[in-house]
Amino acid sequence: MEKKEFVKEITDIDKNFPQWYTDIVLKAELADYTDVKGFIAIRPYGYEIWENIQKYVDEKFKKHGVKNISMPILIPEKLLNKEKQHVEGFAPEVAWVTIGGGEELEERLCVRPTSETIFSTMYSKWLNSWRDLPFLYNQWCNVLRWEKETRPFLRSREFLWQEGHTIHETEKEAKDFTLDMLDVYADVVENLLAIPVLKGKKTEKEKFAGAESTYTIETLMHDGRALQGGTSHYLGQNFTKPFDIKFQNRKGEQEYAYQTSWGISTRLIGAVIMAHGDNRGLKLPPLVAPIQAVIVPIAQQKEGVLDEAYKLKNRLNERIRIKLDDRDNYSVGYKFNEWEMKGVPIRIEIGPKDIEKREAILVRRDTSEKIQVKLEDIETKIDEMLKNIQVNMFNICKKRMEEKTTIATNIEELKKNLEENQGFVKSMWCGNQECEDKVKEITGAPSRCIPFEQEHLSDVCVCCGRPAKTMIVWGRQY
Amino acid sequence: MEKKEFVKEITDIDKNFPQWYTDIVLKAELADYTDVKGFIAIRPYGYEIWENIQKYVDEKFKKHGVKNISMPILIPEKLLNKEKQHVEGFAPEVAWVTIGGGEELEERLCVRPTSETIFSTMYSKWLNSWRDLPFLYNQWCNVLRWEKETRPFLRSREFLWQEGHTIHETEKEAKDFTLDMLDVYADVVENLLAIPVLKGKKTEKEKFAGAESTYTIETLMHDGRALQGGTSHYLGQNFTKPFDIKFQNRKGEQEYAYQTSWGISTRLIGAVIMAHGDNRGLKLPPLVAPIQAVIVPIAQQKEGVLDEAYKLKNRLNERIRIKLDDRDNYSVGYKFNEWEMKGVPIRIEIGPKDIEKREAILVRRDTSEKIQVKLEDIETKIDEMLKNIQVNMFNICKKRMEEKTTIATNIEELKKNLEENQGFVKSMWCGNQECEDKVKEITGAPSRCIPFEQEHLSDVCVCCGRPAKTMIVWGRQY
Numbered sequence: 001m002e003k004k005e006f007v008k009e010i011t012d013i014d015k016n017f018p019q020w021y022t023d024i025v026l027k028a029e030l031a032d033y034t035d036v037k038g039f040i041a042i043r044p045y046g047y048e049i050w051e052n053i054q055k056y057v058d059e060k061f062k063k064h065g066v067k068n069i070s071m072p073i074l075i076p077e078k079l080l081n082k083e084k085q086h087v088e089g090f091a092p093e094v095a096w097v098t099i100g101g102g103e104e105l106e107e108r109l110c111v112r113p114t115s116e117t118i119f120s121t122m123y124s125k126w127l128n129s130w131r132d133l134p135f136l137y138n139q140w141c142n143v144l145r146w147e148k149e150t151r152p153f154l155r156s157r158e159f160l161w162q163e164g165h166t167i168h169e170t171e172k173e174a175k176d177f178t179l180d181m182l183d184v185y186a187d188v189v190e191n192l193l194a195i196p197v198l199k200g201k202k203t204e205k206e207k208f209a210g211a212e213s214t215y216t217i218e219t220l221m222h223d224g225r226a227l228q229g230g231t232s233h234y235l236g237q238n239f240t241k242p243f244d245i246k247f248q249n250r251k252g253e254q255e256y257a258y259q260t261s262w263g264i265s266t267r268l269i270g271a272v273i274m275a276h277g278d279n280r281g282l283k284l285p286p287l288v289a290p291i292q293a294v295i296v297p298i299a300q301q302k303e304g305v306l307d308e309a310y311k312l313k314n315r316l317n318e319r320i321r322i323k324l325d326d327r328d329n330y331s332v333g334y335k336f337n338e339w340e341m342k343g344v345p346i347r348i349e350i351g352p353k354d355i356e357k358r359e360a361i362l363v364r365r366d367t368s369e370k371i372q373v374k375l376e377d378i379e380t381k382i383d384e385m386l387k388n389i390q391v392n393m394f395n396i397c398k399k400r401m402e403e404k405t406t407i408a409t410n411i412e413e414l415k416k417n418l419e420e421n422q423g424f425v426k427s428m429w430c431g432n433q434e435c436e437d438k439v440k441e442i443t444g445a446p447s448r449c450i451p452f453e454q455e456h457l458s459d460v461c462v463c464c465g466r467p468a469k470t471m472i473v474w475g476r477q478y
Numbered sequence: 479m480e481k482k483e484f485v486k487e488i489t490d491i492d493k494n495f496p497q498w499y500t501d502i503v504l505k506a507e508l509a510d511y512t513d514v515k516g517f518i519a520i521r522p523y524g525y526e527i528w529e530n531i532q533k534y535v536d537e538k539f540k541k542h543g544v545k546n547i548s549m550p551i552l553i554p555e556k557l558l559n560k561e562k563q564h565v566e567g568f569a570p571e572v573a574w575v576t577i578g579g580g581e582e583l584e585e586r587l588c589v590r591p592t593s594e595t596i597f598s599t600m601y602s603k604w605l606n607s608w609r610d611l612p613f614l615y616n617q618w619c620n621v622l623r624w625e626k627e628t629r630p631f632l633r634s635r636e637f638l639w640q641e642g643h644t645i646h647e648t649e650k651e652a653k654d655f656t657l658d659m660l661d662v663y664a665d666v667v668e669n670l671l672a673i674p675v676l677k678g679k680k681t682e683k684e685k686f687a688g689a690e691s692t693y694t695i696e697t698l699m700h701d702g703r704a705l706q707g708g709t710s711h712y713l714g715q716n717f718t719k720p721f722d723i724k725f726q727n728r729k730g731e732q733e734y735a736y737q738t739s740w741g742i743s744t745r746l747i748g749a750v751i752m753a754h755g756d757n758r759g760l761k762l763p764p765l766v767a768p769i770q771a772v773i774v775p776i777a778q779q780k781e782g783v784l785d786e787a788y789k790l791k792n793r794l795n796e797r798i799r800i801k802l803d804d805r806d807n808y809s810v811g812y813k814f815n816e817w818e819m820k821g822v823p824i825r826i827e828i829g830p831k832d833i834e835k836r837e838a839i840l841v842r843r844d845t846s847e848k849i850q851v852k853l854e855d856i857e858t859k860i861d862e863m864l865k866n867i868q869v870n871m872f873n874i875c876k877k878r879m880e881e882k883t884t885i886a887t888n889i890e891e892l893k894k895n896l897e898e899n900q901g902f903v904k905s906m907w908c909g910n911q912e913c914e915d916k917v918k919e920i921t922g923a924p925s926r927c928i929p930f931e932q933e934h935l936s937d938v939c940v941c942c943g944r945p946a947k948t949m950i951v952w953g954r955q956y
Contacts, residue, residue, distance in 0.1 A: 032600065035557060036587065039550035041600050044615065047547050069525045072517035073589075073620055073636055074573075079513060095552075096577040097589065100635075101624030102570055109514065111551075111575065111589075122510065122519050131807065137522065142551055142619070146579030157578075158551055329609065 010341070013279050017223040018151075024273055025152045028282045028342050038150035038157030042266065045342065046153075048290035049269050050160065054140065056192050056287075057162065057264065060184045064177075066136045066164060071118045073141070074109035079117045082242045086116060089209020093146045095157075111144040116210060116235070116261055119165040120243035127257060129248045130169050134177070138164040153270035154227075154478050161265035167245060167257040171236070174258035178234040181262040182215045185230035193268060194285035194394040195219045195275045196401050197229060198424065198473060200449030205433050208261075212236035218448045218475070220401045221274040224422030226448050226475035229271060232262035270478070275397055282343030283365055285393050286386040293382060294339045295324045298332055298351025308355050312348070312378070319379060320386070340365060345389045346382060366392055405473075409458050410465075414474065415443045424448065424475045428468035430461035438463055445474040488819070491757050495701045496629075502751055503630045506760045506820050516628035516635030520744065523820065524631075526768035527747050528638065532618065534670050534765075535640065535742065538662045542655075544614045544642060549596045551619070552587035557595045560720045564594060567687020571624045573635075589622040594688060594713070594739055597643040598721035605735060607726045608647050612655070616642040631748035632705075632956050639743035645723060645735040649714070652736035656712040659740040660693045663708035671746060672763035672872040673697045673753045674879050675707060676902065676951060678927030683911050686739075690714035696926045696953070698879045699752040702900030704926050704953035707749060710740035748956070753875055760821030761843055763871050764864040771860060772817045773802045776810055776829025786833050790826070790856070797857060798864070818843060823867045824860060844870055883951075887936050888943075892952065893921045902926065902953045906946030908939035916941050923952040 010027060011019040025031050030046030042050065058068075074097060081087050090113045097109045112118065123135060140162045150156050164181060168174040186197050197217040207214035211233035219229045239245070240256040249255040276283040286292050293316065297309040306326060313324040323344075325335050339347055349361040358375045362382065366389050373381045404423025408414035417425050425445065429435060439462070440446045454471050461468045488505060489497040503509050508524030520528065536546075552575060559565050568591045575587045590596065601613055618640045628634050642659060646652040664675050675695035685692035689711040697707045717723070718734040727733040754761040764770050771794070775787040784804060791802040801822075803813050817825055827839040836853045840860065844867050851859045882901025886892035895903050903923065907913060917940070918924045932949050939946045 032603070034550050034596070035554055035599055036550050036552050039552060041550065041596075042548040044545035044547055048545070050548075051546065067522035067526070068529065069522055070520040070528075070620075070638060072512050072514050072519065073622070074514050074517060076513055092580055095575045095579075095587075097573045098576045099574040099586075101573075101626070108577075109573075118512070118519075121513055125510070131805075142548075144551070148579070160548060327609075 010279070010281060013222065013277065017274075020277070021270075021274060022152070024277055024282055030269065030273070030282075031152045033152075036157075038147060040152045040156050042160075045290055046269055049272065049284070049288055050266055052288045052290070053188065053192065053264075053268060054162075057184065057188050058140075060187065061138055061164070064136065064180060064184070066138050066166075068139060069137045070139055070141070071115050071122070073112050075112055075115075075118055076107050076109055078107065079121060080110050082117060082120075083210050083239055085238075086210035090114065090145075095144045095146055112141075113143055113145045114261075114263070115139070115163055116165065116239055117243075119261075120239045120245060120259075123165075123167055123257070124243050124245045127167065127245055127247050130250055133169045133247060133257065134166055134173065136164075136166045136177075138162055151270075153266055153273070159265050159267065161263050163263045164261060166260045167240065168260070169247070169249070169257070171258045174236075174260050175234050178215060178232045178260045178262070181260070182217065182230075182232040185217050185232065185262075185264055188264070189217055189219060189229045189268070189271070190394065192285070192287050193272050193275075194287075194390055194397065195229070195271060196394065196398045198401075198449065198451060200451040200473065202231070202449055203433070203436055203447050203472070205436055206447055208233045210235060210238050212238060216449050218424070218473070219271055219275060220397075220404060220423060220475070221271070221478065222277065223274075224404045224476075226424065226477045227267070227271050227274065228477065229268065230262070230264035233260060235259040235261060274478070276393055277343070280337075281341030283393070284343035284345060286345045286390050289343065289345055290321060291323045291342070291344045292320045292386060293322050293346040293348055294344045295322065295348045295350060296332060296335045296339070297324075297326065298349055298354070300326060300328070302352050304355060305350070305352060309350055312350060312360070312375070316379070316382070320382065346385055364389060366396075407457055408462055411439065411442060411463055414439065414445075414462055418443050418445055418474075418476065422476060424473050426455070426457060426471060426473050427462035428458050428460060429470055429472040430464055430466045431469040432464070435461055435463035439474060443474065445476045448473045448475045448477075488757070488759060491700065491755065495752075498755070499748075499752060500630070502755055502760055508747065508751070508760075509630045511630075514635075516625060518630045518634050520638075523768055524747055527750065527762070527766055528744055530766045530768070531666060531670065531742075531746060532640075535662065535666050536618075538665065539616055539642070542614065542658060542662070544616050544644075546617060547615045548617055548619070549593050549600070551590055553590055553593075553596055554585050554587055556585065557599060558588050560595060561688050561717055563716075564688035568592065568623075573622045573624055590619075591621055591623045592739075592741070593617070593621075593641055594643065594717055595721075597739075598717045598723060598737075601643075601645055601735070602721050602723045605645065605723055605725050608728055611647045611725060611735065612644055612651065614642075614644045614655075616640055629748075631744055631751070637743050637745065639741050641741045642739060644738045645718065646738070647725070647727070647735070649736045652714075652738050653712050656693060656710045656738045656740065659738070660695065660708075660710040663695050663710065663740075663742055666742070667695055667697060667707045667746070667749070668872065670763070670765050671750050671753075672765075672868055672875065673707070673749060674872065674876045676879075676927065676929060678929040678951065680709070680927055681911070681914055681925050681950070683914055684925055686711045688713060688716050690716060694927050696902075696951070697749055697753060698875075698882060698901055698953070699749070699956065700755065700878075701752075702882045702954075704902065704955045705745070705749050705752065706955065707746065708740070708742035711738060713737040713739060752956070754871055755821070758815075759819030761871070762821035762823060764823045764868050767821065767823055768799060769801045769820070769822045770798045770864060771800050771824040771826055772822045773800065773826045773828060774810060774813045774817070775802075775804065776827055776832070778804065778806070780830050782833060783828070783830060787828055790828060790838070790853070794857070794860070798860065824863055842867060844874075885935055886940055889917065889920060889941055892917065892923075892940055896921050896923055896952075896954065900954065902951050904933070904935060904949060904951050905940035906936050906938060907948055907950040908942055908944045909947040910942070913939055913941035917952060921952065923954045926951045926953045926955075
């Protein structure tokens with residue numbers, strides 16, 4: 001009964017996925033709405049997921065020689081205007097500071113939507129010789145984009161992210177670095193968040209405003225909609241020329257540097273929710289879960305039970321992220337449901353009978369499998385189970401992605417695929433934006449990317465029937 | 479010769495301390511000015527100091543049960559206006575966003591100068607019962623205060639900080655927590671940054687806008703000016719009443735919660751520079767230094783030298799933050815000066831003769847002491863030396879603080895002390911703000927704090943001669 005009561009509050013995942021998502025965000029206390037439209041408060045349980053992502057990624061960046069810095073949050077209007085495509089892309093969705101210290105400002109200042117312009121300005125000041133290169137800098141910060149439709153984590157007017165900005169001596173080095181960072185993103189999403197990715201290049205239409213080329217990792221959610229997990233841009237000299245980022249090269253000549261930028265954001269928390277969750281709630285991959293195992297004592301009022309539970313907690317404390325739920329005003333059933341809803345990978349049950357046998361029960365969140373373990377073996381068993389859960393969660397997503405990836409050779413088929421089995425649709429494409437626009441108009445699916453792993457599906461474009469240049473993947477998106 | 483050339487670029491510390499400070503910030507590449515007045519770019523070498531502070535403090539917070547969260551950067555005007563003293567204190571120096579997504583906003587939004595109002599709004603939503611308490615939340619973020627006079631790290635329009643906000647069931651618990659956090663601040667400043675602190679309570683005049691009481695750690699810089707290192711506020715019910723942060727207490731009645739807030743910022747980087755630096759540049763305490771030891775190979779063009787240097791670097795890499803300066807376009811003398819200027823605690827010299835003897839030379843940045851060590855012992859010797867430097871740097875500051883702390887029994891003496899030996903001046907005080915104002919007017923020194931460690935210096939107030947209530951400390955400030 002209690003279980004039903006609790007679960008009732010969450011919308012059925014297959015009946016109304018967007019509402020299920022909102023329910024989870026709020027009920028699992030990941031985030032909450034605030035008094036400012038489109039701005040969320042990220043609560044401790046959500047923020048800890050972000051901290052785990054940060055820690056993992058930051059270490060990878062540092063291994064690539066990337067250093068963290070901090071740039072101003074405000075950008076003068078004239079700086080934003082320096083790169084034409086960039087300003088066209090971002091100007092409509094920025095927020096402007098017009099008053100400071102009680103006075104109207106002479107020049108209005110934009111709250112950064114991204115910081116290419118400000119990094120470029122400083123790079124121009126700091127760069128002299130090829131010996132100074134590369135500059136491999138990153139910042140962890142907040143940015144603002146005044147979106148019309150907002151949804152917690154997925155699309156909010158403020159979000160947290162990291163933005164890496166590098167400049168290099170040669171085009172090759174910059175291009176390689178762009179792809180290295182894409183690999184870091186694929187690594188964190190696949191290995192930490194247990195979500196398989198599709199790697200590829202964005203089309204001209206979908207690329208970052210001001211980039212030569214944009215690379216992406218695309219993920220697929222429970223309902224078959226795509227979510228862009230992270231992007232890495234090769235900017236060429238598009239910014240280094242207008243911002244005058246020059247250096248003396250090895251021949252003694254002045255040359256413009258080659259630039260990259262790349263970012264991932266708190267959107268990834270949304271991806272974790274939507275890729276793994278089910279009707280019992282959130283399901284967190286062990287490596288990123290704020291709580292990896294929760295101890296729920298059974299009949300905790302009985303002598304010795306809480307003592308054993310505390311002992312167990314202290315034993316496991318250094319090894320994993322463990323919590324003991326010793327609340328005396330909730331029933332065991334309520335606790336089971338709550339921690340399932342919060343997606344904790346393992347539940348550890350320990351009661352009078354278990355203690356007598358020097359045992360405990362481990363319950364997996366992903367499969368509901370229950371095993372009885374000897375207390376003396378519990379560390380080994382938990383380690384093993386956490387590893388298995390991580391792998392299993394990835395495999396389940398991988399299988400779903402495969403099942404929801406279809407092939408279309410004409411536009412009717414493309415539409416039908418999306419209606420019957422929403423997901424990624426592979427097709428051939430002539431490379432013209434007209435066809436890309438038309439596919440989106442008819443099917444509601446923009447292009448996701450031109451995958452690195454190309455296949456030859458047919459000779460002609462899915463849309464116009466003219467000779468095809470490349471394989472492309474389509475998908476409706478978050 | 480080379481040494482002189484290099485040092486020449488830095489202003490003499492005792493002739494013009496403010497200019498020396500600016501020189502160090504720029505030359506040591508800690509930060510740089512940007513195109514937006516009062517906004518700085520924190521460069522990798524400065525940001526790594528901040529990261530080391532963050533890591534140290536965040537761990538301490540977490541041991542106290544504090545959890546990190548993220549609140550919106552924008553605050554609606556009506557929220558800011560809810561606590562009267564708070565808005566009076568902050569409204570004059572805020573920046574306002576008035577346009578978003580191309581449209582004039584209906585209500586202007588303030589870029590947070592601090593987040594009591596926004597935390598309070600959310601706490602009101604999240605709190606129900608005494609069982610929910612305490613809320614111990616913190617955020618690492620940027621804030622904006624539109625200062626008129628700005629100086630890198632010390633006073634900029636944007637700065638990075640952490641702001642902790644907690645609510646508690648009882649007044650006592652909240653007051654205790656306020657002081658616990660002050661202890662964390664004293665710990666990081668004394669033990670990580672090697673700067674002794676004076677702990678005390680701010681006067682009514684100097685307390686935080688909206689607080690019941692503000693506690694502070696005060697530090698003393700090279701020139702005898704004070705710098706407030708961090709503050710912790712007991713807010714009582716000043717916010718919980720207007721923001722309606724109520725809970726059902728153990729008796730079943732509705733009660734307003736008791737609140738605290740506390741923060742430290744990137745100002746502490748300024749404190750490190752100004753407390754420890756000398757005419758050769760920056761001097762970093764080993765525990766917070768981005769580079770703890772730098773290897774400068776001697777005659778690196780000679781066979782085997784660079785090989786040995788790399789070997790040494792790899793050996794030490796896991797143990798300490800080590801750098802090898804293998805640049806071939808700078809002389810050894812230039813490198814010595816540059817790393818001294820950047821404040822690296824230990825220089826390791828290794829040349830052909832050293833290698834022959836299986837030795838290296840260690841040079842201390844703080845005392846210039848040189849010692850020859852066997853390569854086989856180098857780990858032990860470096861560990862020892864780093865510890866000694868950390869202790870010695872603290873002791874030197876401690877001694878200076880003692881020497882620059884004087885006693886005054888009347889206002890002439892107070893003024894004379896500040897002119898002849900600028901620093902902290904202890905005196906007795908009647909407790910009236912009139913006297914506090916008058917002392918500041920005459921001497922240029924505001925009150926620093928009412929120290930926790932009280933002494934009885936005389937029976938009368940330093941200013942008005944009426945009966946004294948307490949010992950107070952004065953000092954000119956940054």
